[in-house]
Amino acid sequence: MSGQVKAGYARALDIRRGRVDLSHGGGGRAMVQLVRELFARHLGNTWLEQGNDGTVLPPISGRLVLTTDSHVVAPLFFPGGDIGSLAVHGTVNDLAVMGARPLWLTAGFILEEGFPLGDLDRIAASMARACAAAGVLLVAGDTKVVEHGKGDGVFITTTGVGEAHPHCTLSGSAARPGDVVLLSGTLGDHGMAIMSQRENLGFDTPIESDSAALHGLTAQLMACAGADIRLMRDPTRGGLAATMNEIADQSGVGVLLDEAAIPLRPEVAAACELLGLDPLNVANEGKLVLVCAEQAATALLATMRAHPLGHAAARIGGITTDANHFVQMRTQLGGCRMVDWLSGEQLPRIC
Numbered sequence: 212m213s214g215q216v217k218a219g220y221a222r223a224l225d226i227r228r229g230r231v232d233l234s235h236g237g238g239g240r241a242m243v244q245l246v247r248e249l250f251a252r253h254l255g256n257t258w259l260e261q262g263n264d265g266t267v268l269p270p271i272s273g274r275l276v277l278t279t280d281s282h283v284v285a286p287l288f289f290p291g292g293d294i295g296s297l298a299v300h301g302t303v304n305d306l307a308v309m310g311a312r313p314l315w316l317t318a319g320f321i322l323e324e325g326f327p328l329g330d331l332d333r334i335a336a337s338m339a340r341a342c343a344a345a346g347v348l349l350v351a352g353d354t355k356v357v358e359h360g361k362g363d364g365v366f367i368t369t370t371g372v373g374e375a376h377p378h379c380t381l382s383g384s385a386a387r388p389g390d391v392v393l394l395s396g397t398l399g400d401h402g403m404a405i406m407s408q409r410e411n412l413g414f415d416t417p418i419e420s421d422s423a424a425l426h427g428l429t430a431q432l433m434a435c436a437g438a439d440i441r442l443m444r445d446p447t448r449g450g451l452a453a454t455m456n457e458i459a460d461q462s463g464v465g466v467l468l469d470e471a472a473i474p475l476r477p478e479v480a481a482a483c484e485l486l487g488l489d490p491l492n493v494a495n496e497g498k499l500v501l502v503c504a505e506q507a508a509t510a511l512l513a514t515m516r517a518h519p520l521g522h523a524a525a526r527i528g529g530i531t532t533d534a535n536h537f538v539q540m541r542t543q544l545g546g547c548r549m550v551d552w553l554s555g556e557q558l559p560r561i562c
Contacts, residue, residue, distance in 0.1 A: 236356025291420030295337035311373030323362030439507035465533025
């Protein structure tokens with residue numbers, strides 16, 4: 212005998228019919244095989260291939276911006292995206308609305324025993340495409356497996372590292388009375404795509420998620436009038452209502468929105484009406500809210516509308532002086548109503 216181990220002696224993963232089992236999270240040969248044959252096949256790069264407990268990254272010249280997020284969604288695959296692309300977009304966008312240039316991501320996967328390897332392969336491939344499109348690398352990761360019934364297929368936690376803009380610092384506490392509120396596009400597309408799929412609702416015009424990476428748009432906005440931008444936010448969980456209340460609370464101001472100016476797709480409006488949902492509370496994954504000085508509003512709005520992700524951008528309100536820090540909305544009927552944030556998740560009329 213030669214004493215050499217035969218190359219490829221281990222049986223390859225059965226991606227098409229196989230399922231996750233507890234050994235895939237046990238730290239042994241099965242976990243290494245899952246990482247090499249599935250995750251690394253899609254997401255591998257020189258940084259990830261260092262194979263150590265941490266990745267040594269090159270220095271950068273500017274300030275670091277760090278964010279972390281956990282991603283849970285049902286269904287895992289939905290019109291316009293899936294949990295894999297959502298995890299990348301969500302983390303890239305958290306960096307982007309800070310005015311930062313996204314550089315690197317890490318990802319932790321919590322897998323449920325019995326989850327189909329074919330679905331996991333689709334998710335990893337989707338993450339790889341989203342990373343490539345955004346120009347970021349996934350440089351570290353981890354995988355754990357929980358027993359069947361103690362998870363929901365797959366949960367993904369991501370951390371993002373970016374480089375801050377050299378001359379501007381954006382903050383939720385920077386809004387001032389007289390400032391303008393801009394929105395980069397239609398509300399509620401992502402949340403209603405998820406809800407319509409979950410409730411098996413069909414519409415003549417299908418609703419697709421707006422999930423997208425916003426850093427290209429934010430870079431153009433910063434180049435246009437970075438010094439006059441007070442803050443940017445992505446209105447994800449809790450939607451526009453929660454985002455504006457957070458800004459009002461952080462900055463100690465009031466907000467007055469104009470209902471007639473808020474862009475909304477007809478199919479999304481119809482779905483919200485059918486389900487008894489307020490589109491202001493519905494999640495978005497490819498839109499941003501921007502608060503800026505009045506003198507820069509026209510130029511920034513034009514910059515938004517010239518970008519593929521901002522063609523439906525609108526000026527939707529302004530910042531006011533209000534000791535109570537209320538968010539209010541001028542309705543299309545000429546009245547005014549409070550826009551409060553919810554104590555929990557908005558629930559549909561039918562389930």
